[in-house]
Amino acid sequence: MKKQLLTAVIAVVSLCACSERPGPSMGWTAQNAVDKLCGRYEVESLTWDGPEADINGDGIIAPTHLEELLQGPWDGIQDPGGPFVYVTPASELGKGTNVDAHLFIGFIDWPVKYSLMTLKYEYSVSESGEFTFSQHHMNDLAFTSPLNEDHSAGRFDGESVYLDGDILVISGETSFYDFAEGKQISGRETYRFKCVSTKRRGE
Amino acid sequence: MKRTGILLAFLLLAETVFAQTTLKEGVQMIKDRYGVTFIYDPAINLDRPYAGEKLEGKSLQADLRRLFAGTDISASAKKRQVVLKKKQRRPRRADTSLSEVQLLDSALLVDWRKPVLSHPGAGALGISRTTLDEFPVVFGEKDALKMLQLLPGVQAANEGFSGLSVRGGYADENLILLDGVPVWQGEHAFGLFSAFPAEAISDATIYKGNYPARFGGRLSSVVDIQSAPGNSDSLRWGYTISLLADKIHADGPLGKRLSYSVSGRFLHTVLAEPVLALLDNKLNYWFYDVNARLDWKAGSEDLLYLTLYNGTDWYREKNTAKKYQHTYDDNYAAYDIWTDDIGYEGLEWGTGLAALHWNHAENGRTALSWSRYNMVLANNSQYLTNDSDIHVSKQENRSETEAHDDELRLSTDWNLGPFSFGGWASLHGFHPGGSFRESRLYTDGKKDYWWRKNYSAPESMTAAEAGLYAGAAVPFGHGFTASPGVRLSIYGSKDMVYVYPEPRFDVQWQGAGWTINAGYSRMTQGYHRMQSGFTILPLDIWRPSGADVPPMVGDQFSLSGCFAGLEGWEISAELYYKKVHGVTEYRNTFPSISVDYYDWSEMVVSGDGTARGAEFLIRKTSGPLTGWLAYTLSKADRVFPDINDGASFPATVDRRHRINFLASYKMGQRLNMTLSWTFASGAPATVPERYSTMGFYSSSMNNFRLPPVHRADFNINLHSPCRKGTRTWTLGLYNLYGAQNPDAVLPVSASANSYDTCYHPELPEGTPVLERWTILTFIPTISFSREF
Numbered sequence: 001m002k003k004q005l006l007t008a009v010i011a012v013v014s015l016c017a018c019s020e021r022p023g024p025s026m027g028w029t030a031q032n033a034v035d036k037l038c039g040r041y042e043v044e045s046l047t048w049d050g051p052e053a054d055i056n057g058d059g060i061i062a063p064t065h066l067e068e069l070l071q072g073p074w075d076g077i078q079d080p081g082g083p084f085v086y087v088t089p090a091s092e093l094g095k096g097t098n099v100d101a102h103l104f105i106g107f108i109d110w111p112v113k114y115s116l117m118t119l120k121y122e123y124s125v126s127e128s129g130e131f132t133f134s135q136h137h138m139n140d141l142a143f144t145s146p147l148n149e150d151h152s153a154g155r156f157d158g159e160s161v162y163l164d165g166d167i168l169v170i171s172g173e174t175s176f177y178d179f180a181e182g183k184q185i186s187g188r189e190t191y192r193f194k195c196v197s198t199k200r201r202g203e
Numbered sequence: 204m205k206r207t208g209i210l211l212a213f214l215l216l217a218e219t220v221f222a223q224t225t226l227k228e229g230v231q232m233i234k235d236r237y238g239v240t241f242i243y244d245p246a247i248n249l250d251r252p253y254a255g256e257k258l259e260g261k262s263l264q265a266d267l268r269r270l271f272a273g274t275d276i277s278a279s280a281k282k283r284q285v286v287l288k289k290k291q292r293r294p295r296r297a298d299t300s301l302s303e304v305q306l307l308d309s310a311l312l313v314d315w316r317k318p319v320l321s322h323p324g325a326g327a328l329g330i331s332r333t334t335l336d337e338f339p340v341v342f343g344e345k346d347a348l349k350m351l352q353l354l355p356g357v358q359a360a361n362e363g364f365s366g367l368s369v370r371g372g373y374a375d376e377n378l379i380l381l382d383g384v385p386v387w388q389g390e391h392a393f394g395l396f397s398a399f400p401a402e403a404i405s406d407a408t409i410y411k412g413n414y415p416a417r418f419g420g421r422l423s424s425v426v427d428i429q430s431a432p433g434n435s436d437s438l439r440w441g442y443t444i445s446l447l448a449d450k451i452h453a454d455g456p457l458g459k460r461l462s463y464s465v466s467g468r469f470l471h472t473v474l475a476e477p478v479l480a481l482l483d484n485k486l487n488y489w490f491y492d493v494n495a496r497l498d499w500k501a502g503s504e505d506l507l508y509l510t511l512y513n514g515t516d517w518y519r520e521k522n523t524a525k526k527y528q529h530t531y532d533d534n535y536a537a538y539d540i541w542t543d544d545i546g547y548e549g550l551e552w553g554t555g556l557a558a559l560h561w562n563h564a565e566n567g568r569t570a571l572s573w574s575r576y577n578m579v580l581a582n583n584s585q586y587l588t589n590d591s592d593i594h595v596s597k598q599e600n601r602s603e604t605e606a607h608d609d610e611l612r613l614s615t616d617w618n619l620g621p622f623s624f625g626g627w628a629s630l631h632g633f634h635p636g637g638s639f640r641e642s643r644l645y646t647d648g649k650k651d652y653w654w655r656k657n658y659s660a661p662e663s664m665t666a667a668e669a670g671l672y673a674g675a676a677v678p679f680g681h682g683f684t685a686s687p688g689v690r691l692s693i694y695g696s697k698d699m700v701y702v703y704p705e706p707r708f709d710v711q712w713q714g715a716g717w718t719i720n721a722g723y724s725r726m727t728q729g730y731h732r733m734q735s736g737f738t739i740l741p742l743d744i745w746r747p748s749g750a751d752v753p754p755m756v757g758d759q760f761s762l763s764g765c766f767a768g769l770e771g772w773e774i775s776a777e778l779y780y781k782k783v784h785g786v787t788e789y790r791n792t793f794p795s796i797s798v799d800y801y802d803w804s805e806m807v808v809s810g811d812g813t814a815r816g817a818e819f820l821i822r823k824t825s826g827p828l829t830g831w832l833a834y835t836l837s838k839a840d841r842v843f844p845d846i847n848d849g850a851s852f853p854a855t856v857d858r859r860h861r862i863n864f865l866a867s868y869k870m871g872q873r874l875n876m877t878l879s880w881t882f883a884s885g886a887p888a889t890v891p892e893r894y895s896t897m898g899f900y901s902s903s904m905n906n907f908r909l910p911p912v913h914r915a916d917f918n919i920n921l922h923s924p925c926r927k928g929t930r931t932w933t934l935g936l937y938n939l940y941g942a943q944n945p946d947a948v949l950p951v952s953a954s955a956n957s958y959d960t961c962y963h964p965e966l967p968e969g970t971p972v973l974e975r976w977t978i979l980t981f982i983p984t985i986s987f988s989r990e991f
Contacts, residue, residue, distance in 0.1 A: 022526070022527035022541070024527070024529045031529060035531075035535075035537040038531065038535050039535035089531055089535075089537075197536075198536070199534055199536045200534060200536055201532055202532075
């Protein structure tokens with residue numbers, strides 16, 4: 001009788017004590033992959049395979065495409081510090097999660113004022129930690145031509161987003177207006193972003 | 204040694220004396236010892252010498268066996284009654300003659316002393332404990348208030364619930380008295396059960412009209428419940444186990460002058476609570492009540508007794524959730540938070556009562572009493588947060604709303620020959636819902652944060668009530684009795700004092716088996732019970748009359764005739780007309796009060812009402828088959844200047860026809876069956892027109908008539924004597940044929956979401972509708988009782 005009672009007590013206590021601690025719904029493998037992916041990314045390099053051009057209308061052609069863009073002029077006093085990307089942590093498997101890419105992709109005023117415009121991408125994660133990126137439908141931005149407002153002066157077709165190791169690559173066919181030549185030029189921009197978030201608590 | 208010798212000599216002498224006594228004296232001795240009543244045909248001769256062994260008093264059954272051993276008399280005991288009959292040679296089937304069977308039955312039943320229903324006067328009907336034991340029950344609980352609902356002129360305020368509606372009156376217009384002390388909240392389980400288990404009471408009488416001058420304070424009825432008195436003979440006890448509740452009762456002497464009676468009842472769920480809590484069961488409900496009475500015979504003519512009652516209902520809902528959150532800081536550093544959420548909602552309410560009574564002979568009764576109704580609505584929540592096993596914090600939130608009412612009352616009633624007089628005074632404190640909310644946060648075991656806010660309670664109110672009465676019963680002429688009386692009621696609150704003389708008059712003629720009564724009564728009521736839902740709820744609040752809402756006044760005329768000239772039968776009819784003033788309804792026609800609402804008088808309007816009706820009752824009072832058939836034809840209207848543009852509308856309890864049938868059949872001493880059937884026309888209800896944040900609204904009250912209600916109940920009691928005492932199995936079927944009666948009718952907003960209880964995809968979202976719920980359908984019950 002004593003033994004039975006003891007067994008019952010142990011069983012009840014065990015039931016209470018062994019209540020399972022919940023974990024991430026997507027599983028630890030996927031969660032760890034997401035933890036690694038998410039964060040703030042800053043541009044490491046920008047390549048342009050189009051012709052060298054005076055894109056910002058300052059009469060000077062900078063040594064690199066990135067410098068040409070970084071020299072502005074900017075929208076008002078805004079100086080965003082260069083292109084960057086925020087990758088939002090995914091919370092569910094297979095669910096589209098934001099990749100907000102802030103890129104030089106637009107004139108917002110004529111004669112020339114640049115702004116970092118946000119392009120929305122999405123990614124989803126699988127249980128094994130594989131990512132799938134999809135292009136956002138709003139990424140095909142048309143720029144107004146300074147010569148003919150009725151015609152498109154260029155566009156950014158950011159159709160390619162992928163990971164190259166730890167580097168997030170965003171690439172797209174782009175059109176610009178070359179003030180030096182007075183004509184529209186086009187080429188492929190490839191942004192390579194590196195995560196700059198320290199991912200250490202309390203910093 | 205000398206004392207022992209004297210004692211032995213005394214015992215020897217006593218035994219010798221007893222050995223020479225008669226059966227009749229033995230019967231008397233058993234009556235005195237066990238407090239039982241003997242029922243027997245006068246033809247049975249008890250004046251015979253008894254030469255058996257000494258009655259040792261071990262048990263009733265043992266003493267009965269000894270007393271009648273070797274005689275031609277058999278004795279069978281059922282509860283407090285012992286039936287004696289002559290032993291007869293069991294006739295062979297061929298020998299059985301009708302006359303023999305009839306003779307045996309009449310010998311047994313002519314003297315059956317407790318009729319199912321007593322008729323103490325015009326407008327009054329009484330039920331005894333015996334009747335309660337045989338009455339069909341719901342959930343195995345015998346219920347005096349539900350029994351009263353089967354009487355003419357009385358109905359359930361809500362079908363299936365304990366609240367009473369008497370002659371067009373609302374549930375709050377009934378004065379429930381326990382040994383003369385008002386009980387303000389006399390229900391359990393939201394009105395499903397009354398607060399008085401059958402074991403705790405000896406009888407209950409309802410006065411519907413022709414009120415004696417000593418009763419007052421409510422408009423429609425007085426239910427006078429007498430508690431079970433102490434037993435000065437020997438210890439008796441018993442228990443009952445039913446589907447829902449367990450009960451225990453004991454009474455007995457405490458010395459020569461003291462005796463007690465105590466009974467308790469509790470739901471099984473109270474025992475299960477520790478297990479349910481361990482298993483994280485979401486909700487539980489239980490109630491208990493304890494009735495106790497202590498009698499002290501202070502002298503040959505004086506009895507002092509203390510009545511105690513405490514009943515508490517308790518409901519809790521516990522929601523627990525273990526949550527996990529994987530989150531990030533500003534540097535996208537990932538970390539885990541585990542949270543244990545424990546939400547607890549509890550509602551506890553109950554009534555306590557203590558009364559000290561002094562009865563002087565049959566002439567005087569004085570009582571000092573205190574009663575309290577208490578309600579606590581509590582809401583607690585606790586959040587335990589574990590941040591990646593580094594930091595542990597605990598947040599505790601607590602809120603409580605509390606309300607209580609207290610009454611201190613002194614009353615005295617005296618009779619001097621044909622005259623009766625008395626008075627009463629009471630102080631009633633209403634302390635509506637003050638509340639507080641507080642929050643505590645502990646981080647890593649240290650108190651990090653504490654916050655508390657008290658929400659000031661609405662102003663407490665004190666109301667006083669006092670008065671005097673005098674009455675008389677003066678015979679005159681040939682068979683006439685005039686019973687004039689007057690009652691002076693004074694109601695006082697902070698802002699107003701009301702004084703009402705209440706004349707009462709009844710004239711009665713008796714002769715040739717007939718009793719004719721004609722009477723007039725004025726009743727007043729200085730308190731209003733604000734209902735918070737479709738039935739009696741613990742959140743209902745009582746409020747005293749004041750300058751804004753005056754007391755209610757009712758005048759009732761009645762004429763009744765009763766014929767009892769046919770042996771074993773009684774036929775009665777009663778006509779009544781009642782006019783009431785100052786009755787209240789909700790301004791927007793739907794109950795919307797809350798316990799902490801400040802200015803309740805803004806929510807109600809006062810108006811007038813009329814009720815008229817005819818009640819017929821045919822009773823069979825003797826024989827193996829007893830019972831009654833009652834029919835009530837009635838109409839009850841209300842007229843309020845602020846409702847329905849001043850047009851008359853039916854009262855919420857208005858039902859045109861009501862039929863109550865009850866038959867109780869005894870098959871010997873071991874078996875009795877009871878069948879009841881009730882039918883009532885549909886009650887009116889209000890279909891809401893719109894819903895806003897203030898609640899439902901309709902411009903016309905009681906604009907819809909619900910379908911009729913009807914049901915049959917069946918009960919069977921199987922008694923069997925044991926070596927000590929008796930045991931009884933009770934099998935019951937409530938709502939025998941599963942009638943789908945509208946037990947609750949609630950205004951709801953239609954929802955297109957199938958998860959919602961008010962799912963009505965055919966209606967536009969949010970459309971107010973009246974939804975009917977059937978709660979009490981076919982319910983079988985079983986219970987087991989054992990008495991020692």
